[in-house]
Amino acid sequence: xxxxxxxxxxxxxxxxxxxxxxxxxxxxxxxxxxxxxxxxxxxxxxxxxxxxxxxxxxxxxxxxxxxxxxxxxxxxxxxxxxxxxxxxxxxxxxxxxxxxxxxxxxxxxxx
Amino acid sequence: xxxxxxxxxxxxxxxxxxxxxxxxxxxxxxxxxxxxxxxxxxxxxxxxxxxxxxxxxxxxxxxxxxxxxxxxxxxxxxxxxxxxxxxxxxxxxxxxxxxxxxxxxxxxxxxxxxxxxxxxxxxxxxxxxxxxxxxxxxxxxxxxxxxxxxxxxxxxxxxxxxxxxxxxxxxxxxxxxxxxxxxxxxxxxxxxxxxxxxxxxxxxxxxxxxxxxxxxxxxxxxxxxxxxxxxxx
Numbered sequence: 001x002x003x004x005x006x007x008x009x010x011x012x013x014x015x016x017x018x019x020x021x022x023x024x025x026x027x028x029x030x031x032x033x034x035x036x037x038x039x040x041x042x043x044x045x046x047x048x049x050x051x052x053x054x055x056x057x058x059x060x061x062x063x064x065x066x067x068x069x070x071x072x073x074x075x076x077x078x079x080x081x082x083x084x085x086x087x088x089x090x091x092x093x094x095x096x097x098x099x100x101x102x103x104x105x106x107x108x109x110x111x
Numbered sequence: 112x113x114x115x116x117x118x119x120x121x122x123x124x125x126x127x128x129x130x131x132x133x134x135x136x137x138x139x140x141x142x143x144x145x146x147x148x149x150x151x152x153x154x155x156x157x158x159x160x161x162x163x164x165x166x167x168x169x170x171x172x173x174x175x176x177x178x179x180x181x182x183x184x185x186x187x188x189x190x191x192x193x194x195x196x197x198x199x200x201x202x203x204x205x206x207x208x209x210x211x212x213x214x215x216x217x218x219x220x221x222x223x224x225x226x227x228x229x230x231x232x233x234x235x236x237x238x239x240x241x242x243x244x245x246x247x248x249x250x251x252x253x254x255x256x257x258x259x260x261x262x263x264x265x266x267x268x269x270x271x272x273x274x275x276x277x278x279x280x281x282x283x284x285x286x287x288x289x290x291x292x293x294x295x296x297x298x299x300x301x302x303x304x305x306x307x308x309x310x311x312x313x314x315x316x317x318x319x320x321x322x323x324x325x326x327x328x329x330x331x332x333x334x335x336x337x338x339x340x341x342x343x344x
Contacts, residue, residue, distance in 0.1 A: 044161070
């Protein structure tokens with residue numbers, strides 16, 4: 001049987017935000033977008049920790065970008081979702097959709 | 112209070128208390144946000160959280176080998192009891208006649224043999240558990256040999272250091288007896304070298320987190336494996 005690696009809540013949110021941001025996804029816009037979507041401030045350190053884990057799993061890849069004076073000469077790290085990451089997003093979405101559809105009448109109350 | 116100095120200190124802490132992580136881009140992001148209008152308080156909270164996350168990850172990474180090493184070394188009296196007439200020569204008079212340094216070396220080897228075999232058995236059990244739980248499949252025979260030799264070196268060094276520190280007249284691992292083993296001195300004298308030895312061996316054998324080499328991004332790069340847009344969804 002094929003082994004599935006379903007994503008956790010924060011991992012899924014991160015991957016979707018990365019896809020949404022496209023080529024300009026580095027720490028600052030990523031954390032701003034996450035804060036906007038979730039309605040509360042996020043710890044950039046926790047975003048990086050989750051991205052590092054996703055990178056080790058092969059779901060995300062990163063590359064170093066330009067360093068600017070307002071960053072104290074430190075390089076930006078751009079993230080992007082890999083093919084494998086996209087597959088994981090699709091699989092997780094399928095499972096979640098199935099589960100939502102299978103809910104009894106409670107679904108109207110939850111909505 | 113001027114924020115410049117504390118901010119510099121916080122940045123230094125973030126970049127040096129990394130616990131194996133590369134925080135350069137993270138500190139760059141935080142500085143960019145700070146210069147974009149965020150408060151110094153926000154900056155310190157972010158730095159504290161980032162350092163805290165690094166500490167938690169390091170604890171999580173080393174907790175299971177450390178707990179196993181400490182727990183396993185507490186079973187040493189049982190090991191001595193099981194191997195009391197097998198692992199140590201009951202009458203080492205023959206090698207006393209050999210003269211120095213052979214007599215001392217053989218005495219030391221006989222004294223340390225139960226401890227070494229105990230540590231190595233613990234190492235094998237931990238690795239078998241790991242393989243059984245499928246937490247790793249990257250064990251190389253070179254690293255296992257390295258772990259075995261490291262454990263022996265650490266055991267010898269820790270025992271010598273501890274006995275020197277405690278000013279024991281005779282350096283002899285056989286000093287451990289089942290009776291009174293759990294007194295403070297025995298725990299210090301025997302459990303610390305055993306725990307250290309097993310822990311260092313485990314850490315040298317277990318596969319390390321791979322370091323990912325990151326390429327420099329070129330403008331408008333067409334990534335081979337990346338998505339770059341949401342059109343695939």
